[in-house]
Amino acid sequence: MGTLALESDDVRSDIYLSLGLKESSKGVAGTPRVLSLVSSLLERSVQRNEMLLEAKHVKDAALTVFHGLRAPALSISKYVDRIFKYSGCSPSCFVVAQIYVDRFLQCTEVELTSLNVHRLLITSIMLAAKFMDDAFFNNAYYAKVGGVSTCELNRLEMNFLFSIDFRLQVSVEAFGKYCVQLEMEAAEALQIERPMQACRIKESWSNKDDSTCASTIAR
Structure with missing residues (x-):
């Protein structure tokens, strides 16, 4: 049957390329x-x-x-x-x-x-x-x-x-929705990870408790 019709004219084409579902013009492996x-x-x-x-x-x-x-x-x-x-x-x-x-x-x-x-x-x-x-x-x-x-x-x-x-x-539509969801999940995870990384850096500067930092991690 082959892969889904990813080459179709779809607004999600960039997402497919970002996920590695389509080969780029440069052919980077x-x-x-x-x-x-x-x-x-x-x-x-x-x-x-x-x-x-x-x-x-x-x-x-x-x-x-x-x-x-x-x-x-x-x-x-x-x-x-x-x-x-x-x-x-x-x-x-x-x-x-x-x-x-x-x-x-x-x-x-x-x-x-x-x-x-x-x-x-x-x-x-x-x-x-x-x-x-x-x-x-x-x-x-x-x-x-x-x-x-x-x-x-x-x-x-x-x-x-x-x-x-x-x-x-x-369906192609269902496939596309899942690809968009994956991108959204990745963006959300990145937004959570950045404050946590900032907290770890801040904690390395001081051994004192920081209530703001703690609330961010617990979220």
């Missing part, structure tokens, strides 16, 4: 920016959900086949980079995979945590590659990339598909 944005979004979601679950004194709201006994040692960011490096799938697949994960969470009411995010990622990215790209590897290969057995990945794939009612189609 490198890791697409979309990988770090998707990773960051997932990491913040996991942190937020686990804080809420901890506050409610709940280990996990709902256990599924995607849950492991313990969180993998590999971070989400490194896991995403690993999948991109060895799967050879198009960068657009990571946006589509994010859409699939959201559909899964909405249909199952499962909370995204460190116990299930890795399995959801490898499953959703594999499905996105199968649906989006002209060429892709088989389940056995993706299982090796994802660090699970072929049997387990087959089971995860079927569970995921039935959970989202096999809704793999993603």
Whole structure:
């Protein structure tokens, strides 16, 4: 099927280029920016959900086949980079995979945590590659990339598909909205990070308590 029609006359063309979903005229190679944005979004979601679950004194709201006994040692960011490096799938697949994960969470009411995010990622990215790209590897290969057995990945794939009612189609409009959301999330994270960095610099100047700084970090 190939990647979505990113070359269409769309006002989001600059965003696609910024995310690394379109090749620039200079043809500069490198890791697409979309990988770090998707990773960051997932990491913040996991942190937020686990804080809420901890506050409610709940280990996990709902256990599924995607849950492991313990969180993998590999971070989400490194896991995403690993999948991109060895799967050879198009960068657009990571946006589509994010859409699939959201559909899964909405249909199952499962909370995204460190116990299930890795399995959801490898499953959703594999499905996105199968649906989006002209060429892709088989389940056995993706299982090796994802660090699970072929049997387990087959089971995860079927569970995921039935959970989202096999809704793999993603419209260009929906794809574009998610790309805009990623850009907005990145801008918001940068606005939060800058005051925190300023606070750390200020704290290095003085050991005294600073109420303004503390309130900014706690926000």
